[in-house]
Amino acid sequence: MAKKKTSKKSVKTKKRVVKKINWVPSKKQQVLAGLFLFFLGLGLLLAFTSYLFHWKADQDTITALADRSVQANNVMNKFGAGISHFFMFKGFGIAAYQIAFLLSVTGFYWFFRKPAAKLKSYWFWGLLLMLWLCTVLGFFAPEQAILSGIVGYELNDYLRDYLGFAGTILVLSFLFLAYLIIRYNLTPDVLGQYFKTTRAQVKADFDEAKDVEQAEIDAFLEQEKAKAEAEAQAAEDNNLDKNGEEKEKTLGSSITFENTQPEKVSAKADDKAEPAKIIIGNQTDDVAMEVEQAAEEEVDEGNLSNKLVKDFGEFDPTLELKNFKFPTLELLVDHSSGKGGITINQEELENNKNNIVNTLKNYKIEIAQIKATVGPTVTLYEIVPEAGVRISKIKNLEDDIALSLSALGIRIIAPIPGKGTIGIEVPNKNPSIVSMRSVIGSTKFQNAEMQLPIALGKNISNETFVADLAKMPHLLMAGATGQGKSVGLNAILTSLLYQKHPAEVKFVLVDPKKVELTLFNKIERHYLAKLPNAEEAIITDNTKVIHTLNSLCIEMDSRYELLKDAMVRNIKEYNEKFKARKLNPENGHKFLPYIVLVVDEFADLIMTAGKEVEIPIARLAQLARAIGIHLIIATQRPSVNVITGMIKANFPARIAFRVTSKIDSRTILDTGGADQLIGKGDMLYTQGNNLIRLQCAFVDTPEVEKITDFIGAQKAYPDAHILPEYEGEENGTGLDIDVSERDSLFNQAAEVLVTAQQGSASLLQRKLKIGYNRAGRIIDQMEAAGIVGPFEGSKARQVLITDLNALEEFLNEA
Ligand SMILES: Nc1ncnc2c1ncn2[C@@H]1O[C@H](COP(=O)(O)OP(=O)(O)OP(=O)(O)O)[C@@H](O)[C@H]1O
Numbered sequence: 001m002a003k004k005k006t007s008k009k010s011v012k013t014k015k016r017v018v019k020k021i022n023w024v025p026s027k028k029q030q031v032l033a034g035l036f037l038f039f040l041g042l043g044l045l046l047a048f049t050s051y052l053f054h055w056k057a058d059q060d061t062i063t064a065l066a067d068r069s070v071q072a073n074n075v076m077n078k079f080g081a082g083i084s085h086f087f088m089f090k091g092f093g094i095a096a097y098q099i100a101f102l103l104s105v106t107g108f109y110w111f112f113r114k115p116a117a118k119l120k121s122y123w124f125w126g127l128l129l130m131l132w133l134c135t136v137l138g139f140f141a142p143e144q145a146i147l148s149g150i151v152g153y154e155l156n157d158y159l160r161d162y163l164g165f166a167g168t169i170l171v172l173s174f175l176f177l178a179y180l181i182i183r184y185n186l187t188p189d190v191l192g193q194y195f196k197t198t199r200a201q202v203k204a205d206f207d208e209a210k211d212v213e214q215a216e217i218d219a220f221l222e223q224e225k226a227k228a229e230a231e232a233q234a235a236e237d238n239n240l241d242k243n244g245e246e247k248e249k250t251l252g253s254s255i256t257f258e259n260t261q262p263e264k265v266s267a268k269a270d271d272k273a274e275p276a277k278i279i280i281g282n283q284t285d286d287v288a289m290e291v292e293q294a295a296e297e298e299v300d301e302g303n304l305s306n307k308l309v310k311d312f313g314e315f316d317p318t319l320e321l322k323n324f325k326f327p328t329l330e331l332l333v334d335h336s337s338g339k340g341g342i343t344i345n346q347e348e349l350e351n352n353k354n355n356i357v358n359t360l361k362n363y364k365i366e367i368a369q370i371k372a373t374v375g376p377t378v379t380l381y382e383i384v385p386e387a388g389v390r391i392s393k394i395k396n397l398e399d400d401i402a403l404s405l406s407a408l409g410i411r412i413i414a415p416i417p418g419k420g421t422i423g424i425e426v427p428n429k430n431p432s433i434v435s436m437r438s439v440i441g442s443t444k445f446q447n448a449e450m451q452l453p454i455a456l457g458k459n460i461s462n463e464t465f466v467a468d469l470a471k472m473p474h475l476l477m478a479g480a481t482g483q484g485k486s487v488g489l490n491a492i493l494t495s496l497l498y499q500k501h502p503a504e505v506k507f508v509l510v511d512p513k514k515v516e517l518t519l520f521n522k523i524e525r526h527y528l529a530k531l532p533n534a535e536e537a538i539i540t541d542n543t544k545v546i547h548t549l550n551s552l553c554i555e556m557d558s559r560y561e562l563l564k565d566a567m568v569r570n571i572k573e574y575n576e577k578f579k580a581r582k583l584n585p586e587n588g589h590k591f592l593p594y595i596v597l598v599v600d601e602f603a604d605l606i607m608t609a610g611k612e613v614e615i616p617i618a619r620l621a622q623l624a625r626a627i628g629i630h631l632i633i634a635t636q637r638p639s640v641n642v643i644t645g646m647i648k649a650n651f652p653a654r655i656a657f658r659v660t661s662k663i664d665s666r667t668i669l670d671t672g673g674a675d676q677l678i679g680k681g682d683m684l685y686t687q688g689n690n691l692i693r694l695q696c697a698f699v700d701t702p703e704v705e706k707i708t709d710f711i712g713a714q715k716a717y718p719d720a721h722i723l724p725e726y727e728g729e730e731n732g733t734g735l736d737i738d739v740s741e742r743d744s745l746f747n748q749a750a751e752v753l754v755t756a757q758q759g760s761a762s763l764l765q766r767k768l769k770i771g772y773n774r775a776g777r778i779i780d781q782m783e784a785a786g787i788v789g790p791f792e793g794s795k796a797r798q799v800l801i802t803d804l805n806a807l808e809e810f811l812n813e814a
Pocket residue numbers: 433434479480481482483484485486487488636680681682695696697698699
């Protein structure tokens with residue numbers, strides 16, 4: 001117990017000690033102490049000065065300081081006399097002024113609460129200087145005790161005893177020079193530099209004075225010239241011949257003046273520029289000045305952003321909706337519940353294995369090894385054939401194996417890339433649904449360190465497959481109707497909603513079918529982007545799609561400008577820099593959200609708008625990856641006139657759901673395989689290299705509705721994200737052709753097209769025997785007039801006037 005008490009006590013005393021050490025004067029205390037020191041310094045100054053005059057008279061009072069009746073002559077009376085006697089007479093002589101000065105400076109610093117770092121060096125160097133000065137005074141005036149003080153006298157005496165007269169001079173001189181070099185950096189270079197600059201300055205002043213003198217001389221000569229001219233004028237009146245000679249002379253001299261004057265001026269300018277050159281020339285040897293300036297600027301800039309970050313923290317784009325809650329997992333349904341995930345049917349596995357082995361045996365292909373991996377929809381049988389078996393032989397047996405297994409959708413991968421085995425994918429009899437809930441909840445998705453993570457589904461080994469849309473960077477999705485495209489799109493959008501704050505990503509949704517994406521209307525003010533003045537954020541009208549695509553191109557261009565200005569390569573670096581407050585919003589910088597453009601039915605668009613859609617899409621696909629605009633286009637018609645070469649070249653990431661023919665599969669994936677899928681979200685994914693078979697995550701419409709309701713019920717931005725305005729052409733024609741500018745063959749051409757009911761330029765070429773360019777121009781004029789419809793890709797334009805009578809009426813009205 002006793003021990004415990006003592007130990008407690010010691011802890012307490014320790015604590016007290018720590019407290020004492022940590023004492024920091026309050027603001028008031030510091031100001032008061034500063035004021036006190038300042039006045040003390042001032043008092044010493046007065047006392048010392050007064051002591052210089054009265055020190056002899058006050059000598060007696062020093063011994064009777066305690067006696068009240070005794071008065072001193074010092075302005076600070078006995079205190080002044082006493083303290084001055086101590087510091088000056090007994091101490092450092094007149095060098096003691098340094099103490100008064102140092103006390104005042106310290107008081108000043110404390111009073112104004114200036115950073116006290118400099119004070120230390122003031123005191124250090126001040127005291128050294130004081131010692132040196134009193135020694136020097138002791139050296140030169142040893143008999144004047146008041147000048148050197150006893151300390152100075154003794155120090156000098158000490159030095160003289162050991163070093164003698166010359167040695168003392170040398171030591172004192174060395175100390176003085178060392179002080180100048182260390183304290184004021186007075187090296188020979190700097191001194192040389194100083195003298196040169198001064199000389200140049202003196203020269204400049206001298207030249208200036210000379211110029212002034214010259215100007216005076218010029219003025220005088222000017223006067224003289226005027227006089228001479230006046231005289232010449234007078235002489236002219238008298239005698240013309242004589243006058244002529246004189247005039248010549250005068251003129252000659254005037255010409256010399258005029259010539260010399262500008263020369264003088266330029267010489268003056270040169271002389272003035274010369275000193276500047278000298279300084280710069282000399283400084284380039286030293287370089288110190290320029291380097292210092294550059295460093296200061298940089299430090300300032302860095303400091304500013306650092307200071308901003310220190311004061312306000314990093315910029316937080318989510319602050320406006322800081323209470324935003326991400327949708328919870330409970331909103332999603334576990335579709336596999338009840339079935340308990342993947343059901344492995346041993347009997348089915350065994351049967352399939354036997355069938356494969358037997359079928360291959362029938363064709364004299366021996367198998368060394370076989371391994372099965374059960375996925376959600378298909379099981380992969382990996383076989384290692386005996387040595388000497390040709391792979392193409394197995395590949396050709398695809399149909400026979402399918403027949404023997406009596407199953408559709410068998411896919412043979414020969415060989416499996418990177419494995420050295422041959423894969424046979426056989427559909428499961430009871431495929432299991434991969435619910436969105438399981439992939440969203442997976443650690444792979446939750447911990448995904450990606451910019452735009454998308455949980456697409458599960459692979460053949462039943463592992464969640466997560467891809468980064470930002471890396472794709474655009475996705476083409478195709479598949480026959482009813483095979484899982486819409487579900488796939490919903491899975492992508494849902495993934496992003498579960499990972500990205502409304503400040504970080506915006507969707508531009510194009511839904512010509514008008515039904516697929518309507519649910520997302522509820523999150524318009526959170527996640528959607530739209531054109532200014534657009535009523536609905538989800539775009540269903542084709543002309544609006546063209547406007548939106550062009551608006552995205554404008555957004556892309558302006559983002560590139562911002563990136564260029566910020567000197568970064570991509571949106572990620574840009575946003576990081578913006579968050580670190582290194583980009584000034586006053587210069588137009590802002591946090592850039594990712595923009596994901598989703599087009600649900602691309603075929604419909606390209607059929608009606610053709611190049612008008614294809615060109616901006618291709619432009620965006622080519623350039624928008626760095627600035628955070630990503631495209632996802634889906635189509636149920638994977639034909640070559642929809643997925644054109646230009647589109648394909650710019651969409652390396654592709655998803656194929658089941659298609660009806662091998663040709664379609666080739667159109668999407670550049671290889672077969674999609675025709676052998678089994679539908680219902682069974683898909684092939686490629687990002688430019690090998691194909692991966694995935695089972696797409698399933699998210700049902702009610703689930704999407706719940707998620708959008710959950711988000712939609714929360715506080716939102718005042719409006720959807722507004723895209724830049726695009727000045728589109730009215731009526732979609734973009735042509736504004738005056739009637740007077742119409743081609744002379746206009747009416748004739750109109751008759752040809754109306755008769756044929758076909759708006760084709762080549763028809764005009766043939767019938768009117770005109771060139772392609774002229775025919776094209778006439779067609780444009782007819783479009784402007786409203787006789788034919790807009791350009792429709794490879795199809796001929798629609799003729800809007802039904803017969804010749806109507807045309808006649810139409811032309812008369814115009
Ligand atoms: N990943 C999946 N898992 C299980 N079933 C799915 C999956 N995807 C789609 N299905 C089933 O297929 C049906 C059709 O899917 P979906 O509506 O996505 O097809 P689609 O390709 O969009 O068709 P359309 O082009 O006609 O709109 C769904 O109602 C669902 O029953």
